[in-house]
Amino acid sequence: MTQVEARDSRGTEGSPDPESGTRRARVRRAVGALSRPGPWKRGRLLATPAALLGLLMLLHAHITDRGGLGSLVESMLPWFGVFVPVLLAGALWRRSASAVVALLLPVVVWLSLFGGLLVDKSHAGGDLTLVSHNVGAGNTDPAATARDLTASGADLLALEEITSQARGVYEQELAKTFPHHTVLGTVGLWSKLPLSDTRAVDIQQDVGPLGDAKSDDQKLPYNRALRTTVATDEGPLAVYVAHLGSVRVMPRNGFWTDSRDRNATALAKALATERNERVVLLGDLNGTMDDRAFAGITAQLHSVQDEAGNGFGFSWPAKFPVARIDQILVRGVEPESSWVLPATGSDHLPVAAGISW
Structure with missing residues (x-):
C-alpha cells in the first residue's frame, strides 16, 4: 500500500515556509506604516503652541493693556524664549516635522527682538x-x-528709595568720595563734579492701590524725581534721577501699573522740555524698556544696556x-x-554704565 506523504501548506512535514512568513511580515509592516501618521501630521498639538508663541511675541504691542496684561507680557518678553x-x-521626541517648522517663527521673532543682547x-x-x-527702604545696613x-x-x-532714617548714613559715608550731592525727597545724586540748578521734577506720583482706603490721585508727601546740572570739562550735563510708581499684582485690578504709567508720561513731558543736548536719566523706573508705558521716554533717550x-x-x-x-x-x-554690580543690602542690584563725549 502506497503511503501518501502529508504536506503542510507552510512547508514540508509541517515546517514553516520562510517565503510565506516574510511576505506576511512585509504586509504587516506596510499596513502599519500606512496607518501611522507621517512626520508632517505628527505633533500637531506641539505645532499649534509653537505658532501661537511666535505670534504672541510678534504682535505683543497689540495685546490689550486692560488689567495691565500688555505691560506684563512686555515686561517678561525675553523669558518667552525658554x-x-x-x-x-x-x-524631536515626536519626530514631528510640522512642529519643528512652526518653531522657526518664535525663534526668528525672539532673535530679532533680543538677539543683539x-x-x-x-x-x-x-x-x-x-x-x-535703589538702596531699598528695608536695607538694614546702609553704611555697607x-x-x-x-x-x-x-x-x-x-x-533711590532713601529713607529719612538712612539719609544721614549715606551722606556721611559718601562725603569723602563725592564732594557734591543733592537729595530731594527719596532720590539723590552724589557727584565728583560740581552740581547746580537742582530742582524737583513733578512726576505726579500717586499713592498705590492699598485696598479702597486710598485714592489713586492722592499725592505722596515726598518727592521722587529731581533734575540737576553737572559741570564737566566738556560742558553741562543734565542729569535726572527718578523712582517711578510701583507695579503690583492686585486681586481686583490685575497687574496694576496706573501710578507707574502716569509717572512715566509726566517724566517724558519733562524730558521733552529739556534744552540741554546732553542728558542722562538714572533710576528705578519699575519697568523694562520693552514696556509700551515708556514709549515717550525711549523716543527721546536710549538705553546704555x-x-x-x-x-x-x-x-x-x-x-x-x-x-x-x-x-x-x-x-x-x-x-x-x-554692567550690573554685585548685590548690596537692597532687593535691587546696582547698575553701572560708562559714557564718553
Missing part, C-alpha cells in the same frame, strides 16, 4: 562712570551699601534677577559699556 527648547524637545557690545574706557541703585557703591568707581551716583551692554543686565529681584527695571538712559553722549 519655551522654545521645551517645544523643540517635544518635536547676546553679543557683548561694551568698549573699554569712557569719560564718566554712572551708577544707579554706601561703602560698596563707593568702591564702584562711580563719578555720578544716583540713589541695549547699546553697549553684555547680556540682559537684569537687576531685580537681587536674589534671582528676572527683569531690568533699574535703568540708565542717555542722549547726546556715547555709551561705552554697561
Whole structure:
C-alpha cells in the first residue's frame, strides 16, 4: 500500500515556509506604516503652541493693556524664549516635522527682538562712570551699601528709595568720595563734579492701590524725581534721577501699573522740555524698556544696556534677577559699556554704565 506523504501548506512535514512568513511580515509592516501618521501630521498639538508663541511675541504691542496684561507680557518678553527648547524637545521626541517648522517663527521673532543682547557690545574706557541703585527702604545696613557703591568707581551716583532714617548714613559715608550731592525727597545724586540748578521734577506720583482706603490721585508727601546740572570739562550735563510708581499684582485690578504709567508720561513731558543736548536719566523706573508705558521716554533717550551692554543686565529681584527695571538712559553722549554690580543690602542690584563725549 502506497503511503501518501502529508504536506503542510507552510512547508514540508509541517515546517514553516520562510517565503510565506516574510511576505506576511512585509504586509504587516506596510499596513502599519500606512496607518501611522507621517512626520508632517505628527505633533500637531506641539505645532499649534509653537505658532501661537511666535505670534504672541510678534504682535505683543497689540495685546490689550486692560488689567495691565500688555505691560506684563512686555515686561517678561525675553523669558518667552525658554519655551522654545521645551517645544523643540517635544518635536524631536515626536519626530514631528510640522512642529519643528512652526518653531522657526518664535525663534526668528525672539532673535530679532533680543538677539543683539547676546553679543557683548561694551568698549573699554569712557569719560564718566554712572551708577544707579535703589538702596531699598528695608536695607538694614546702609553704611555697607554706601561703602560698596563707593568702591564702584562711580563719578555720578544716583540713589533711590532713601529713607529719612538712612539719609544721614549715606551722606556721611559718601562725603569723602563725592564732594557734591543733592537729595530731594527719596532720590539723590552724589557727584565728583560740581552740581547746580537742582530742582524737583513733578512726576505726579500717586499713592498705590492699598485696598479702597486710598485714592489713586492722592499725592505722596515726598518727592521722587529731581533734575540737576553737572559741570564737566566738556560742558553741562543734565542729569535726572527718578523712582517711578510701583507695579503690583492686585486681586481686583490685575497687574496694576496706573501710578507707574502716569509717572512715566509726566517724566517724558519733562524730558521733552529739556534744552540741554546732553542728558542722562538714572533710576528705578519699575519697568523694562520693552514696556509700551515708556514709549515717550525711549523716543527721546536710549538705553546704555541695549547699546553697549553684555547680556540682559537684569537687576531685580537681587536674589534671582528676572527683569531690568533699574535703568540708565542717555542722549547726546556715547555709551561705552554697561554692567550690573554685585548685590548690596537692597532687593535691587546696582547698575553701572560708562559714557564718553
